[in-house]
Amino acid sequence: MEHAATSIPLSRRKTASRIAWGKIGAMTVLIVTAVIALFPMYWLFANAFTPISGTPPLTPILVPAFKLDNFQRLLGGTKYYANWMLNSLIVALTVTAWHVIFDTMAGYAFAKRRFPGRSVLFWILLSTLMIPIHVTLIPLYIITRRLGLIDSLGGVILPGTAVVFGIFLMRQYIQTLPSELEEAARVDGAGEFRIFWEIILPLCKPAVAALAIFTFVRFWNDFLWPLIVLNKAQNYTLTVGVANLQGEFMTDWGVIFSGAALAALPMIAFFLAFQKYFLEGVRMGAIKG
Amino acid sequence: MASLWRFARKHGWSYAFILPSLLTFTVFVLVPVVWAFIISFQEYSLVRGGTWVTPFYKNYVTAFTQFGGVFVSAIRNTLIYTLFTVTANILIGLILASLIQPLSNWLRTFFRAAYYLPAVTSALIIGLTWAYIFNAQWGFANYLLRLVGLPPVRWLSDPDIALGSVTLSAVLTVPATAVVLFSAAMGSIPREYYEAAALDGAGPIQRWWHITVPLIKSTTLYLVVIYTIASFEVFERIYVMVPSGVGNSTQTIVTQIYNNGFKDLNFGVASAQAFVLFVMIAAVAVLQFRALRSDVEY
Numbered sequence: 001m002e003h004a005a006t007s008i009p010l011s012r013r014k015t016a017s018r019i020a021w022g023k024i025g026a027m028t029v030l031i032v033t034a035v036i037a038l039f040p041m042y043w044l045f046a047n048a049f050t051p052i053s054g055t056p057p058l059t060p061i062l063v064p065a066f067k068l069d070n071f072q073r074l075l076g077g078t079k080y081y082a083n084w085m086l087n088s089l090i091v092a093l094t095v096t097a098w099h100v101i102f103d104t105m106a107g108y109a110f111a112k113r114r115f116p117g118r119s120v121l122f123w124i125l126l127s128t129l130m131i132p133i134h135v136t137l138i139p140l141y142i143i144t145r146r147l148g149l150i151d152s153l154g155g156v157i158l159p160g161t162a163v164v165f166g167i168f169l170m171r172q173y174i175q176t177l178p179s180e181l182e183e184a185a186r187v188d189g190a191g192e193f194r195i196f197w198e199i200i201l202p203l204c205k206p207a208v209a210a211l212a213i214f215t216f217v218r219f220w221n222d223f224l225w226p227l228i229v230l231n232k233a234q235n236y237t238l239t240v241g242v243a244n245l246q247g248e249f250m251t252d253w254g255v256i257f258s259g260a261a262l263a264a265l266p267m268i269a270f271f272l273a274f275q276k277y278f279l280e281g282v283r284m285g286a287i288k289g
Numbered sequence: 290m291a292s293l294w295r296f297a298r299k300h301g302w303s304y305a306f307i308l309p310s311l312l313t314f315t316v317f318v319l320v321p322v323v324w325a326f327i328i329s330f331q332e333y334s335l336v337r338g339g340t341w342v343t344p345f346y347k348n349y350v351t352a353f354t355q356f357g358g359v360f361v362s363a364i365r366n367t368l369i370y371t372l373f374t375v376t377a378n379i380l381i382g383l384i385l386a387s388l389i390q391p392l393s394n395w396l397r398t399f400f401r402a403a404y405y406l407p408a409v410t411s412a413l414i415i416g417l418t419w420a421y422i423f424n425a426q427w428g429f430a431n432y433l434l435r436l437v438g439l440p441p442v443r444w445l446s447d448p449d450i451a452l453g454s455v456t457l458s459a460v461l462t463v464p465a466t467a468v469v470l471f472s473a474a475m476g477s478i479p480r481e482y483y484e485a486a487a488l489d490g491a492g493p494i495q496r497w498w499h500i501t502v503p504l505i506k507s508t509t510l511y512l513v514v515i516y517t518i519a520s521f522e523v524f525e526r527i528y529v530m531v532p533s534g535v536g537n538s539t540q541t542i543v544t545q546i547y548n549n550g551f552k553d554l555n556f557g558v559a560s561a562q563a564f565v566l567f568v569m570i571a572a573v574a575v576l577q578f579r580a581l582r583s584d585v586e587y
Contacts, residue, residue: 022493026388029384029385029388030385030388030389030400033381033385033404033463034400034403034404034463036461036463037403037404037406037407037462037463038403038406038407040407040415040418040419040421040422041406041407041410041415041418043418043421043422043429044414044417044418044421047421055426055427056424056427057427058426058427058432059432060427060429060432098309102309102310103310105306105307105309105310106306106307106309106310106311108306109303109306109307110307113302113303113306114303115300115303115304116300118303121307121311124319125314128314128318128319128322130518130570130571130574131318131322131567131570132518132522132566132570134522134524134542134543134546134563134566135322135325135563135564135566135567135570136318136321136322136324136325136563137546137547137550137551137559137563138325138328138333138550138556138559138560138563139320139321139324139325139328139560140317140321141550141551142324142333142335142556143316143317143320143321143324145335158313158316158317159313159317161313161317162313162314162316162317162318164310164314164318167310192302193302196306217409220411221410221411221412221413221414222411223411223412223413223524223525223528224524224525224543224547228547228551239411239413239414242413242414242417243413243417243528243529246532257421260414260417260418263411263414264410264411264414267409267410267411268406268409268410270409271402271405271406271409272402275398275402275405278405278409279401279402279405279469282405282465282466282469282470283469283470283473
């Protein structure tokens with residue numbers, strides 16, 4: 001973009017210095033924004049890694065002491081923190097496994113197979129895509145209650161499997177795959193399920209990666225529905241547990257900070273490890289934020 | 290029988306492939322959507338089930354009039370929050386994406402990652418970090434005010450300020466999706482457009498305004514829609530930043546649904562309020578659909 005300016009020789013030096021200043025200005029804006037974006041999370045971690053046993057100091061802690069005292073009190077003093085983490089892991093993994101397998105199956109059927117009712121069914125799925133859980137909370141609660149799933153992880157997991165977004169993502173992706181492999185396998189007498197499992201699923205790796213990451217992050221972070229379904233402290237997922245720490249440890253901020261930091265840590269590590277797939281997933285429309 | 294067998298042989302696998310998804314979709318999405326609408330005309334008890342109210346719109350009247358019309362304030366608060374958040378998200382996303390566009394690959398990835406990092410954390414934790422920043426006693430915001438000699442502010446307990454503080458926290462959370470999507474959209478604009486414009490003597494800002502901005506219009510529209518809908522649903526941030534609420538000043542549509550439904554077990558009224566939210570979201574979706582249809586630019 002910038003080279004073109006050099007085609008005006010008369011004001012060349014002036015333009016060049018203006019571009020240099022422009023670049024410095026742009027960099028400043030980007031860096032300041034990055035600092036603002038990261039600061040709240042950084043401050044949480046700085047506090048979490050500095051021993052605090054009561055009210056935080058009035059002069060904010062900006063450089064952490066890199067001590068684990070708060071975490072020790074968190075894991076020793078809260079009865080259930082480890083349970084919450086395990087519960088969140090179970091919920092996120094189960095829901096992710098469901099979506100990876102069944103969304104790909106449904107996406108494949110809608111993309112490549114012809115059957116009566118296909119477009120009607122697809123249209124019904126599509127028309128509910130925009131409806132958020134907030135609209136259906138009440139009947140969802142009644143249904144979950146009738147199924148006897150209140151205060152259980154099943155009550156968190158099952159409604160999570162009903163999110164249809166992945167079906168669209170997978171359908172869109174599978175539509176771009178050539179049909180030849182599939183047809184060749186069919187001619188060779190391979191069964192329909194084998195065709196799906198051994199040919200379609202492996203070809204879907206990029207889309208499946210985006211879907212898996214999206215689903216895992218979304219359900220690890222989920223809050224409102226687990227808050228409604230789970231009652232007993234040992235059944236909480238991590239977000240619900242962390243939200244309750246503040247009531248329980250009113251005066252020990254070190255525990256509260258370390259609890260929040262430890263809840264955020266896995267996703268941050270996960271992001272740093274799979275950054276490429278995250279950004280790819282956003283582009284595919286899979287991840288919001 | 291024979292034809293049924295043939296039908297099953299031909300299409301059985303197709304239905305088998307969609308069956309699991311369809312099953313949970315029916316139980317946990319389709320039925321609830323219809324039922325939510327029905328309950329909004331009923332009084333519902335977990336023990337006795339639903340009974341119709343008279344007149345049929347009673348829950349809707351109650352929804353808007355109970356507790357001195359707090360739901361009207363909640364809608365107003367939600368709209369104010371949405372207006373500022375969406376405007377800021379789009380503008381900030383657009384500016385940041387434009388600024389990282391000419392950078393080297395390495396720097397571009399670095400900044401995108403820096404902006405994206407907070408977005409992988411749950412809204413709840415993000416809300417908590419902002420609650421700490423705005424803590425009246427030891428929060429970072431009041432520390433900054435102290436540094437420049439200003440008196441402390443009750444960011445989250447002053448009814449005139451609390452909603453503003455929550456909104457400010459959302460405005461200052463970098464819109465990661467917008468940066469990534471704008472950046473992708475800008476990357477797909479052919480370079481020749483810029484070269485041709487430069488030959489005609491257009492400066493960088495003119496090129497940005499006359500080429501970049503119009504050509505990413507559909508991305509902008511998409512982002513406006515998803516950010517608007519997300520803002521209509523604001524809950525976590527409010528729940529952790531102002532846990533007990535500051536009078537009516539920090540109620541939003543979803544906190545009202547939550548309070549009516551799960552604190553007061555007033556399912557009918559909560560469903561009526563949920564339906565209001567549904568209509569608002571549907572309106573945004575329809576607007577998007579119409580705007581996309583009239584968009585003949587590509």
